[in-house]
Amino acid sequence: MMKGRLYLKLTFLIMIFLLSNNINSQDFEISPATMNFNAEPGQTQTIPMNIINHSSQKSAFTVVLSDYIINKEGNKIIMPPASTEHSLVNWISINPPFFELNPNESRQVIVSIQAPVGDYSTKWAHINVRSTTEQTASLADKKLQTGMLVQGQIVVNAIQSPRSNVNYKMKITSLAENTNINDTIRTFTANIDNLGDKISDCKVTLLASDLSNAKEYVLQVIEFQVFPDSPRIIIMSFNKNALPKGTYSLAAILDYGPKANLEGTQMMITVD
Secondary structure, X not given: OHHHHHHHHHHHHHHHHHHHHHHHHOOEEEEOOEEEEOOOOOOEEEEEEEEEEOOOOOEEEEEEEEEEEEOOOOOEEEEOOOOOOOEOHHHEEEEOOEEEEOOOXXXXXXXXXXXXXXXXXXXXXEEEEEEEEEOOOOOOOOOOOOOEEEEEEEXXXXXXXXXXXXXXXXXXXXXXXXXXXXXXXXXXEEEEEEOOOOOXXXXXXXXXXXXXXXXXEEEEEEEEEXXXXXXXXXXXXXXXHHOOOEEEEEEEEEEOXXXXXXXXXXXXXXXX
C-alpha cells in the first residue's frame, strides 16, 4: 500500500515538473506570425517583429534563419539555410539577432529584406526565435558548444513576392478513387499544380451531380495553400450513404482567387 502511494506521489511530481517545464519553454510571444514582403527587385523593405517575455525570469533570445520546402502532402520539410531554389535567407537581415528581455519586457527586432536585382520570383524562409538560458559549467552539455540551452522556439514565416508579380496560375487534374471495397468512406485524390509563381490560397469543392435529375450534392470543401514549384496531392472523401443510388458526375472544382477562372477535373461514379 505504501509503495502504491509513493508511486502515485512520484508520478504526480513528475507530471508537475514536465508541465512547468513545458509552460516555461514557450513563455514568450511574437507578432506578426507571418511577414509578407512585397518589395520590387533592388528595393529594401523593413517589417518590425515584436517579442514579449511573459516568463518570471530574465531570458535571452537568438534569431536564426532556415529554409523549408512543401512536399506533395502539404507538409513542411525543414532545410538548411540558403539551400532551396526559393530561399529568402540570403536576402534577410535581422537586427539584433541576439538580445535579452526582463520579465514582461518587450522589444522590436527589425527584419529587413534586400530584394535581389532582376529577380521577380516569390521567395520564403523561416525566422526561428529561440529562448535560451545560460548553462553552468557543471550542466553544460558537450554537444552544446555555445554554452546556451534552448528552452523553446517560435517560428515566423517570411515571404517575399514583388507587387508586380501577378503570375497566378493553378491547375487541378487526375481525379481518381482510392476506396477499398470494405470501406464505409469513399476516398478520392487529385493533383494540384502551381504553374505560376505566387503562393496561392486554394479551395476545392467536391461536387456530385445526379445524371438522372441534375440534382447536385456538395460533399466536401477543403482549403489549403500551394507554393510555387510544389505540386500537391489532395485527399477528399465522403460517406457512402451521402448519395442516393444512381450514376453521378463527380467534380473537384478549384477556386484560387477572385481574379482567376475556376479549374476542375471530373469522373463518373456509381452508387449502388
